[in-house]
Amino acid sequence: xxxxxxxxxxxxxxxxxxxxxxxxxxxxxxxxxxxxxxxxxxxxxxxxxxxxxxxxxxxxxxxxxxxxxxxxxxxxxxxxxxxxxxxxxxxxxxxxxxxxxxxxxxxxxxxxxxxxxxxxxxxxxxxxxxxxxxxxxxxxxxxxxxxxxxxxxxxxxxxxxxxxxxxxxxxxxxxxxxxxxxxxxxxxxxxxxxxxxxxxxxxxxxxxxxxxxxxxxxxxxxxxxxxxxx
Ligand code: CA
Numbered sequence: 001x002x003x004x005x006x007x008x009x010x011x012x013x014x015x016x017x018x019x020x021x022x023x024x025x026x027x028x029x030x031x032x033x034x035x036x037x038x039x040x041x042x043x044x045x046x047x048x049x050x051x052x053x054x055x056x057x058x059x060x061x062x063x064x065x066x067x068x069x070x071x072x073x074x075x076x077x078x079x080x081x082x083x084x085x086x087x088x089x090x091x092x093x094x095x096x097x098x099x100x101x102x103x104x105x106x107x108x109x110x111x112x113x114x115x116x117x118x119x120x121x122x123x124x125x126x127x128x129x130x131x132x133x134x135x136x137x138x139x140x141x142x143x144x145x146x147x148x149x150x151x152x153x154x155x156x157x158x159x160x161x162x163x164x165x166x167x168x169x170x171x172x173x174x175x176x177x178x179x180x181x182x183x184x185x186x187x188x189x190x191x192x193x194x195x196x197x198x199x200x201x202x203x204x205x206x207x208x209x210x211x212x213x214x215x216x217x218x219x220x221x222x223x224x225x226x227x228x229x230x
Pocket of ligand 1: 010011012054055056057
C-alpha cells in the first residue's frame with residue numbers, strides 16, 4: 001500500500017497513541033492531533049486520505065471540525081469516534097458531514113475494516129482498473145483485491161504489499177533485504193524472522209488450497225514467485 005495518510009484527531013492520548021501504532025502496523029502512515037484546532041491546521045496544510053475524528057475535543061469539537069473540513073473538502077472519508085452511542089449523536093455526526101461512526105470502546109479490526117472500505121471506494125473513484133497476476137491469481141492494484149481461481153482472498157495490508165512485491169517481480173529471486181526494504185522499510189533489521197512469518201501467512205492464504213504453488217523458498221538466498229520451481 002503506497003503512502004496512505006490517516007489523521008487521528010483524539011484528545012485521549014493513550015487511545016490516540018495505540019491507534020497510531022495499530023494503523024502503522026497495518027501499513028498506513030498516521031498522524032495525531034490532540035485537539036480540534038491542531039487537527040484543523042493539519043488538514044489545511046497536509047493531504048490526508050482519511051480522518052478519524054473524536055467528538056469531545058478541546059478547542060474545536062468534532063462536529064464543528066467536521067463541518068469546517070467539509071467546506072473545502074467534500075471527498076475525504078471521515079470516521080467519527082466517540083464514547084456516546086446514542087442515535088442523536090450519530091445523526092448530528094452525519095449532519096456535520098461524517099461518513100461513518102464508531103462507538104468507543106471498539107475493536108480495532110472493525111475500524112480497520114471500515115477504513116479499508118472507504119479507501120477502496122475512493123481509490124475506485126480516482127483510478128481505472130489495473131491488474132497484475134500469475135497463474136489463476138489476480139491482484140487489482142487499485143483496490144488491492146486479490147482472487148485465486150475467482151475466489152476472493154482477504155489479505156492484511158502487509159500481506160498485500162508482500163504479494164504485490166512478489167507479483168511485480170515474477171520469476172525473480174528476491175533477497176530478504178530487498179523484501180524487507182519494499183515491505184517494511186529500510187530501517188528494519190533484515191535478520192528478523194518477520195519475513196518467514198509473513199511468507200507463511202501469505203502461503204496459507206494463496207497457496208495452501210491451490211495448485212500450482214506460487215511462493216517458493218530458495219534456502220540461503222530468499223524467496224521467489226513463480227508457477228514452477230526455478
Ligand atoms: Ca475526547
